[in-house]
Amino acid sequence: MGKETNGVLARTSDDEVIKKQEIQEAQANMWKFVFGFTEMAVIKCAIELGIADFLEENNNNEEVISLNQLSNALGCCSSSLYRILRFLINRGIFKETSTKNGEIGYVQTPLSRLLIKEGGNSMAAFLLFESSPVMLAPWHNLTARISSKDNGRPAFDAAHGKDVWKYAEADPGHSNLLNSAMACDARVAVSAIINDCPEIFKGVNTMVDVGGGDGTTLRLLIESFPWINGINYDLPHVASVAPHANGVVHVGGDMFNYVPKADVAFLMWVLHDWGDEECIQILTKCREAIPKDKGKVIILEAIIGEKEENIIRGSNNEKLKDVGLMLDMVMMAHTSNGKERTSKEWAYVLNAAGFSRHTITHINAVQSVIQAYPS
Numbered sequence: 001m002g003k004e005t006n007g008v009l010a011r012t013s014d015d016e017v018i019k020k021q022e023i024q025e026a027q028a029n030m031w032k033f034v035f036g037f038t039e040m041a042v043i044k045c046a047i048e049l050g051i052a053d054f055l056e057e058n059n060n061n062e063e064v065i066s067l068n069q070l071s072n073a074l075g076c077c078s079s080s081l082y083r084i085l086r087f088l089i090n091r092g093i094f095k096e097t098s099t100k101n102g103e104i105g106y107v108q109t110p111l112s113r114l115l116i117k118e119g120g121n122s123m124a125a126f127l128l129f130e131s132s133p134v135m136l137a138p139w140h141n142l143t144a145r146i147s148s149k150d151n152g153r154p155a156f157d158a159a160h161g162k163d164v165w166k167y168a169e170a171d172p173g174h175s176n177l178l179n180s181a182m183a184c185d186a187r188v189a190v191s192a193i194i195n196d197c198p199e200i201f202k203g204v205n206t207m208v209d210v211g212g213g214d215g216t217t218l219r220l221l222i223e224s225f226p227w228i229n230g231i232n233y234d235l236p237h238v239a240s241v242a243p244h245a246n247g248v249v250h251v252g253g254d255m256f257n258y259v260p261k262a263d264v265a266f267l268m269w270v271l272h273d274w275g276d277e278e279c280i281q282i283l284t285k286c287r288e289a290i291p292k293d294k295g296k297v298i299i300l301e302a303i304i305g306e307k308e309e310n311i312i313r314g315s316n317n318e319k320l321k322d323v324g325l326m327l328d329m330v331m332m333a334h335t336s337n338g339k340e341r342t343s344k345e346w347a348y349v350l351n352a353a354g355f356s357r358h359t360i361t362h363i364n365a366v367q368s369v370i371q372a373y374p375s
């Protein structure tokens with residue numbers, strides 16, 4: 001009996017310890033969410049100051065850049081710059097080390113290299129776009145948006161009086177920010193396509209990139225698959241300022257009305273901006289643009305995993321899965337009806353638009369590759 005009592009007492013106290021640990025862990029996690037914005041804000045500051053650019057230009061001979069050198073070069077208050085760097089270093093962005101003279105110094109890390117303003121893998125433009133006041137304002141309207149049975153006024157419209165595309169048309173500076181951000185992702189996604197599924201472009205003579213932005217995607221694809229003739233198709237205000245690229249013709253137009261004819265219609269991060277009915281309209285226009293016998297549509301989009309799905313995408317699988325869920329929230333804040341879709345939801349819009357067969361290939365990117373064939 002005594003033993004049993006002891007047993008109960010011991011169990012109770014173990015339970016209490018576990019409960020206390022769980023509460024402490026929950027509190028520590030909640031602090032991360034409370035101050036989650038600090039990461040975006042401080043990384044934005046680092047990009048604007050050009051910390052990664054200066055280190056990259058001057059770290060050449062593996063020379064460590066001292067805090068003094070850095071603050072003088074960037075025209076910054078040394079003690080504030082030290083605190084900014086301490087925060088970032090704690091997250092693997094930059095590394096603190098000592099100079100030859102024993103002063104505090106810094107070097108780049110794989111993460112900090114992504115903050116260089118220009119460059120192959122840079123994600124700086126994406127962060128500057130998402131952290132711009134224009135893109136942050138709609139988040140304050142998220143609750144109002146969903147606090148109505150049939151979805152309230154889109155959060156972006158409520159903040160700015162028009163949708164994201166009309167806003168970009170009226171504000172060339174913002175349009176440029178948007179196009180640069182998309183080009184940033186395009187460089188990452190296209191390199192994954194080229195590595196993981198180059199065979200999908202075999203025998204493709206003409207390809208139209210619908211909603212292709214500034215043409216970065218087509219330019220990079222044609223560099224690797226030079227037999228493709230590319231049509232970069234986007235709204236007139238985007239196509240008219242897109243830079244020249246060999247093998248690419250820029251055409252302005254509205255994909256809801258018309259899509260230029262080609263062997264393949266390519267859509268990356270376009271359909272997730274729209275609701276199902278709009279996707280069916282766009283895909284129908286794409287189906288009409290390609291040959292019925294040998295044409296196809298290539299779609300690059302995130303696929304939200306369903307419980308029964310076992311998506312294998314390599315070591316980044318879990319992290320990329322969460323990016324898909326974050327993007328779904330971004331669609332809710334920034335577009336009128338856009339959303340990320342599960343494979344079943346993709347099957348629905350594709351079938352409704354007249355594509356009887358499709359395949360899904362997972363690549364080492366946020367997006368997967370869907371190839372759809374007309375009936």
Ligand SMILES: C[S@@+](CC[C@H](N)C(=O)[O-])C[C@H]1O[C@@H](n2cnc3c(N)ncnc32)[C@H](O)[C@@H]1O
Pocket residue numbers: 165182183185186210211212213214217233234235238253254255256267268269270273
């Ligand atoms: C999220 S961006 C994707 C850009 C590019 N595909 C990429 O992934 O880098 C969506 C693109 O769709 C374009 N777009 C929006 N509405 C359009 C329409 N009605 N007709 C053609 N393009 C449109 C936008 O201008 C923008 O460039």
